[in-house]
Amino acid sequence: MSSSASLSEIETLEAFTEELVARLSRVVPEGEVRLKAPLAWEILRLKKTVNAVILGHNYMEPVLYHSVPDYTGDSLQLSAVAAETDADVIVFCGVWFMGETAKILSPDKIVLVPSTKAGCSLAEGVTADDVLRLKEQFPGAPVVSYVNTYASVKAVSDYCCTSGNADKVVRYLLNAGHDRIIFVPDRYLAENTARQLGLRFWMAGGEEEAPASGGGPMVIGWRARCEVHELFTPEDVENVRRQYPDAIILAHPECSPEVIERADVAGSTKLMVDYVRQNPAKRFALFTECAMGDNLAAEFPDRELVRSCSLRCKHMNTITVEDTLRSLQTLTPRVELDPDIISRARKPIDRMLAIR
Ligand code: SF4
Known part of the structure; x- marks a missing residue:
C-alpha cells in the first residue's frame, strides 16, 4: 500500500501543481492537471479541518489517485488501514461496496463515498435472498462471499475472501472437511479458484442440474460477472x-x-x-x-x-476530484448501515482474517 504524504506536505499551490504536472506528464494532458490541481489542493486543506483520511482505490483516475489519497491500494487493505487511524471521517474514493466494508470495520467513523452512482456489477449481481436460497439448496455448505458484495450479503455469508486469498480460503474449508463450497458472486473468480485447486465447478442458477454428491469436492458458483x-x-x-x-x-x-x-x-x-x-x-x-x-x-x-484504454469501469469513473471536494465540504453522501448488519457482516471478514 502506498501513501501520497509527500505531495500533501508541499507548501504552495504553485509548487503542488508543478509537481503534479511532472508526475502525470506521461498519462494526463497538462491542461487537465492544471485545471484540477486547485481542487485537489483544497481537498488536502479541508481534510485536515475535518480530520479525514482519504483512501484511493487502484482504479481511480490518475489525477485523483496521485493527488489526494493518504493511502492507495485495494479495497480491503484500505478499509483495514483506515480503521487503524484516528481520523473521524473516511473518504473512500472507490465504489459503494468498498465504503460499506470501511463502515463495517470502522462503525464509529463517518464514511463518505463521493458518488451515490458508484455501483458494481458484481455487488449488484447477488442478493442476501439468493444466498439464503443457495444455503437451503446445499445444507451445510459454507458460503464464501467475495469482498465485492454489499454488507447485506456478507451478513448471511460464512467467510469473505479477496481476489488475492480466494484459494487460501477455499483450501482452508476443504481441509476442514467440506466437499461443497458456495462461492458468490463472481462466476469467473469461483471457476478460476476451482481450476487452480483442481476442484469441480458448477454454476448455480444455470441450465445444468446440480451434480449429485460424490465425485470429489466442488465449488458452487454464481452467475454475476465484472462487466469490465x-x-x-x-x-x-x-x-x-x-x-x-x-x-x-x-x-x-x-x-x-x-x-x-x-x-x-x-x-x-x-x-x-x-x-x-x-x-x-x-x-x-x-x-x-x-x-x-x-x-x-x-x-x-x-x-x-x-493497457486497453477503452476498458474503464463506469462505476469507478463516477468518482472525480470535483465530487470528492463536494463530499468533504458537505460530509455527504454517507454510508449508513444497520448496527445488526454491521455486526453480522463483520464475522465473515474476521473469519477470513483468522485463516493463516
Ligand atoms: S471494475 Fe468490475 S468489480 Fe470493479 S467496481 Fe467496476 S464492475 Fe465492479
Whole structure:
C-alpha cells in the first residue's frame, strides 16, 4: 500500500501543481492537471479541518489517485488501514461496496463515498435472498462471499475472501472437511479458484442440474460477472503476445478462465502493483481496469504499461476530484448501515482474517 504524504506536505499551490504536472506528464494532458490541481489542493486543506483520511482505490483516475489519497491500494487493505487511524471521517474514493466494508470495520467513523452512482456489477449481481436460497439448496455448505458484495450479503455469508486469498480460503474449508463450497458472486473468480485447486465447478442458477454428491469436492458458483473484466478475450491476450513478445502479461482473476490460462501471472490488483514494482522487466501488459495501468505508468516512467484504454469501469469513473471536494465540504453522501448488519457482516471478514 502506498501513501501520497509527500505531495500533501508541499507548501504552495504553485509548487503542488508543478509537481503534479511532472508526475502525470506521461498519462494526463497538462491542461487537465492544471485545471484540477486547485481542487485537489483544497481537498488536502479541508481534510485536515475535518480530520479525514482519504483512501484511493487502484482504479481511480490518475489525477485523483496521485493527488489526494493518504493511502492507495485495494479495497480491503484500505478499509483495514483506515480503521487503524484516528481520523473521524473516511473518504473512500472507490465504489459503494468498498465504503460499506470501511463502515463495517470502522462503525464509529463517518464514511463518505463521493458518488451515490458508484455501483458494481458484481455487488449488484447477488442478493442476501439468493444466498439464503443457495444455503437451503446445499445444507451445510459454507458460503464464501467475495469482498465485492454489499454488507447485506456478507451478513448471511460464512467467510469473505479477496481476489488475492480466494484459494487460501477455499483450501482452508476443504481441509476442514467440506466437499461443497458456495462461492458468490463472481462466476469467473469461483471457476478460476476451482481450476487452480483442481476442484469441480458448477454454476448455480444455470441450465445444468446440480451434480449429485460424490465425485470429489466442488465449488458452487454464481452467475454475476465484472462487466469490465468479462470483456477481455483470449484473442486479446494472443494479440498482445504477438505484438509485444517481451511483455509480461498479468490478468485479474475476474477475467474468464480462458484469459487466465493464457496470461503469465494471475492475481489481484495488489499482486499486480507489487509485481510491477518489484520486477525489473521493461514491459508489462495489464488485463484489468485501464486506470490502474495509467497510475502505474505515472509511477514508473522507465516501464511501458500496455493497457486497453477503452476498458474503464463506469462505476469507478463516477468518482472525480470535483465530487470528492463536494463530499468533504458537505460530509455527504454517507454510508449508513444497520448496527445488526454491521455486526453480522463483520464475522465473515474476521473469519477470513483468522485463516493463516
Ligand atoms: S471494475 Fe468490475 S468489480 Fe470493479 S467496481 Fe467496476 S464492475 Fe465492479
